[in-house]
Amino acid sequence: MLASRLAARSARVAAPRMSIAATRGYAEPAKASANTKPPVAVFGLDGTYANALYTAAAKQGALDNVSKALDNMANTFKRDTRLQSILSAPTLSAADKKSIIGELQKSTNVQDKTQTLQHFLETLAENNRLGLLDGVCEKFGTLMSASRGEVEMTITSAAPLDQRVVKQLETAVSKSQYVGSGKKLRVVPKVNPDIRGGLVVEIGDRTIDLSVSAKMARMNKLLSDTL
Template sequence: MLASRVAARSARVAAPRFQPAATRGYAEAAKSAVNSKPPVALFGLDGTYASALYTAAAKTSTLDSVAKALENLSATFKKDVRLQGIMAAPSLDAKDKSQIIAELQKSTGDKGETLKNFLETLAENNRLSVLEGVCEKFGILMSASRGEVEMTITSAAPLDAKMLKQLEAAVGKSQYVGQGKKLKVVPKVNPDIRGGLIVEVGDRTIDLSVSSKMAKMNKLLSDSL
């Protein structure tokens, strides 16, 4: 697993030290690149970095390759739960970070300079811990650039393909998907909802989960007694 390789290479612990920022950071590049402006505004530190990476990739015509690389990296984070903790360690020195970047690049399968430079910028600014969030936020930007509207369907257990297709068809004809837009279905599993569904389209959430209904019932009983 990637975390095991990273941990082995980063076993030598050094005292935290100040890492100077890059001469010109990705955030600065994003502000000046008018023609490659991200399609939607994102918030948070991971959103800022994702937007900056989008700008850099657009300027170098590497959006598709970077997007694929981050999809691979996102899958790695999901498989290797220890990886995030290793990357967030405050004791990593310059050599440790360089080795981590080399391992990350192997995981992405990307050999281009855009993502490599971005990873180096994160490392120099002690921001490798936001990388998992960057992967997710970059996906949002790519969906928006392709004219997609993301619909997240959360269920207590995995839904079969037929059910997902039915939900996609129903929501795709609704007012929540603008004309000329494509619906992108993102299934998620959360056993805590106990049953039912939570459907999120844009900024709208439809909570049909069993846990939500139980919470409402408990409140009603509490208020009545």
């Protein structure tokens, strides 16, 4: 697993800790005059970085490559539960960060010809923001969906859903009024044990909360109001 390799490599690093003097700009000069503005608003610090990466990749004509790389990286986060804690460690040295960037790039299975992603990862590392990477992957996906004319549906469950269930939900919603003509539905499954069971479905500005936790909250409110 990636987290195990990162932990092993960090343990072998003997270089002294050092601060990085300058912040690297990861966006090279624009190669095209295409619209580089993010298509929708995403918020939070990870959203700010996702916006910046989108603009940089658009200027380089590298949106598809970067998108594929971040999709693969997001899958790595899902498979490797230790990865987030390693990236968020406050004691990472400059040598640790260099090793981490190398391993992360390998996990993308994408050739970074423009070095847009490499420069972006270096910027995160230099600003001690590698812990935001999982959120950046998610929000960059939102930007790419909007740029492709897709409608995003997030399905949150307490445990990973069977793919047949996800496909059934996708088919049902694709035929509904919430997916406009000529648009494609993009399904983003999420796992949140706090909902205890059931599902929370978000599409556009609409949320359908069928979770056990929501039902319990409604029941508790009914009891408190009655008693």
